[in-house]
Amino acid sequence: MAASSHVDRRGPSDVEQRVTEVMDLLRARGGRASGARRVILEALVSGPAHRTAEELAEQIHADHPSVHQATVYRNLERFEELGVVYHSHLGHGPAQWHLDQNPHVHLTCESCGAVTQAEQAAFGAVRTDLRDRYGFEVDMRHFALTGTCAPCRQLEANRRP
Amino acid sequence: MAASSHVDRRGPSDVEQRVTEVMDLLRARGGRASGARRVILEALVSGPAHRTAEELAEQIHADHPSVHQATVYRNLERFEELGVVYHSHLGHGPAQWHLDQNPHVHLTCESCGAVTQAEQAAFGAVRTDLRDRYGFEVDMRHFALTGTCAPCRQLEANRRP
């Protein structure tokens, strides 16, 4: 697994390798390694970390007009079943799709919309607590935590002192 | 105006009082105390605690055919601005609308869809932690926490022991 920190420090060979891994997994589960899937995976692996299904479909369609929107939607779902990608709801509007690497929790500011990524490690205590109190095993990735970010809290504080 | 033979224990006069409170608040902010608003508020105050906008609209429309769906949507938004109601996303699909009383955190099971309500008190530590680490003031009500509930964890454990 490539250990890059951010968006696109990933060389072409890394992309190919990751894509091939997933294709193999797909085949192992009785699926087919189609051209459309390759294209979608390439877009996922090499583009920005968070995109909506629509954004992905649009970008893919631009590069590969033969790949239809519906195919993107269908495959995102399929990839999610395989545990290769997942989607998060960061605020209102459509979900954002990620590769399933370096899972993190999202903090979305309801004033300005800014999204901060928090380490999952920061939530060990809640996790334990919810397991103890409710027997509930929480997965913090699916929904963001909403609230007010530091800059917006400053603004509010200044507005009514 | 059907009084509450419903889910809750609130007498008709309580309903009226709460509705009037909100109408007054509305007027104080330059709004108008319209019939449609009264009807929508009555539905909110006297019905079940969690409903989607569509469910609300449907129920209201059944009792008061003249009140249109769009009016329900518009007013839910308005009421939320006033801090009277709020909506939460408990899972996929449309949001659920609540009165802003007794705020709680939702735990949604991704296997069976069950929703558990957790006390906000249980999250004091995360709240402090996020404020310290990120300057982020979290509001846990907007999005549910997703994960696996106790019964479903049992099932999974039994399936592959």
Add this chain to the structure above:
DNA sequence: ATCTGTGCAAAAACTTTGCAGCAGT
């Protein structure tokens, strides 16, 4: 009288589905 809110219908935003043919195994 003024200006907000409403009913209505139409459209927008996003996603899913049915089907016939194409293509990976």
Add this chain to the structure above:
DNA sequence: ACTGCTGCAAAGTTTTTGCACAGAT
């Protein structure tokens, strides 16, 4: 050859919007 996958178009679901008029202040 078998069956899963895709392109396409069409419809589904949920929410938003424009407009003329009704209604609250």
